[in-house]
Amino acid sequence: xxxxxxxKGLKNTSKVPSQDTKECSKIQYGKRGxxxxxxxxxxxxxxxxxxxxxxxxxxxxxxxxxxxxxxRQKAVIKEAYFRKPSTTDYNGVYNGRYIDFxxxxxxxxxxxxxNNIHDHQVSHMEQxxxxxxxxxxxxxxxxxxxxxxxxxxxxxxxxxxxxxxGKKSITLQEIERDGYLxxxxxxPRINYIKIVDQLITMESEALK
Amino acid sequence: xxxxxxxKGLKNTSKVPSQDTKECSKIQYGKRGxxxxxxxxxxxxxxxxxxxxxxxxxxxxxxxxxxxxxxRQKAVIKEAYFRKPSTTDYNGVYNGRYIDFxxxxxxxxxxxxxNNIHDHQVSHMEQxxxxxxxxxxxxxxxxxxxxxxxxxxxxxxxxxxxxxxGKKSITLQEIERDGYLxxxxxxPRINYIKIVDQLITMESEALK
Numbered sequence: 001x002x003x004x005x006x007x008k009g010l011k012n013t014s015k016v017p018s019q020d021t022k023e024c025s026k027i028q029y030g031k032r033g034x035x036x037x038x039x040x041x042x043x044x045x046x047x048x049x050x051x052x053x054x055x056x057x058x059x060x061x062x063x064x065x066x067x068x069x070x071x072r073q074k075a076v077i078k079e080a081y082f083r084k085p086s087t088t089d090y091n092g093v094y095n096g097r098y099i100d101f102x103x104x105x106x107x108x109x110x111x112x113x114x115n116n117i118h119d120h121q122v123s124h125m126e127q128x129x130x131x132x133x134x135x136x137x138x139x140x141x142x143x144x145x146x147x148x149x150x151x152x153x154x155x156x157x158x159x160x161x162x163x164x165x166g167k168k169s170i171t172l173q174e175i176e177r178d179g180y181l182x183x184x185x186x187x188p189r190i191n192y193i194k195i196v197d198q199l200i201t202m203e204s205e206a207l208k
Numbered sequence: 209x210x211x212x213x214x215x216k217g218l219k220n221t222s223k224v225p226s227q228d229t230k231e232c233s234k235i236q237y238g239k240r241g242x243x244x245x246x247x248x249x250x251x252x253x254x255x256x257x258x259x260x261x262x263x264x265x266x267x268x269x270x271x272x273x274x275x276x277x278x279x280r281q282k283a284v285i286k287e288a289y290f291r292k293p294s295t296t297d298y299n300g301v302y303n304g305r306y307i308d309f310x311x312x313x314x315x316x317x318x319x320x321x322x323n324n325i326h327d328h329q330v331s332h333m334e335q336x337x338x339x340x341x342x343x344x345x346x347x348x349x350x351x352x353x354x355x356x357x358x359x360x361x362x363x364x365x366x367x368x369x370x371x372x373x374g375k376k377s378i379t380l381q382e383i384e385r386d387g388y389l390x391x392x393x394x395x396p397r398i399n400y401i402k403i404v405d406q407l408i409t410m411e412s413e414a415l416k
Contacts, residue, residue: 054335056295061267062285077270080285087264091299093308096340098301127262132304 036105036140043188055092087124098133105140111169149195150179244313244348251396263300295332306341313348319377322370357403358387
């Protein structure tokens, strides 16, 4: 693969910011790339319009503490807190099959840190996987402007390594080997459904 | 069917209240029945624990306007508003298949009013249906303490009737005829997966 050089790497991995929070403005991104969430949203919109798949981002879970009702129609939430999501951010349907994934972006040049994936998200993905759902991570290396689909089963190898005291990250090399690079296109920006098709084909061949 | 008598019917239909809002306290329920959302949550928990299905309620969509950051870890939302959901409330996976439904409760004795189903929810269900997702409504008549599964395709007949100037509701009789009564059990409280199984069987027989 051909990666551009001469850029300074940043170490932190950031949760894909939610559309409905103001956090977006707090996170810095490279100049070249769009934010991963935006790219996925645009792609999902394309998939819906073209009747290819129906996949949505789940709303950010909020713990509401205080609501005022000045009028019946316009309740104002006056105190609320962000909650940790108990599932992944995206799910939906493609040709009858259940699709479920988490999207993460890192500014790290050579590896994807595992510390911003929550335990309960992993157990959710495990449950989904046991129910024959199609489950994966979309990982963006913003420095290289490259997005990978890493199937959950491959991810689990590195998660288990991490949890048994090993490396706290997955190297880019490992992701290149075990995942699928998704070419960035114009429309849809991230055609992850194309890779899902490959996964379904491989799955049905394995069953033969 | 055997319905108890002697109760006063209430006319309004209420949106299943969200766990994470305070609205719950604003809605009155009959003494006998649990709230439908609670019953579904308990059932979904059972399905997850028993590895039967992985189905979650989506968080309530919130438009956040103002967030304070007194500490990094504990952001406080100071102003936010409820948004109309663009999808249904529940989705997940059962044996590889995508499941999607909306849950509504009515205190009406003889019919289910259609005015609390949004247009965009119906178009979402239409999209899901076109993608071979398993899509339905769970409708609870709290007066009778009875819960029905109404497949989306059957629902659409009445929605179209409503949209072309006809009846603004589906009668209980119509729901009894076109839907499936879900017996209330101890565990899981609402075994809608049993009906989903029937739908899948009928679907595969129709394809033969």
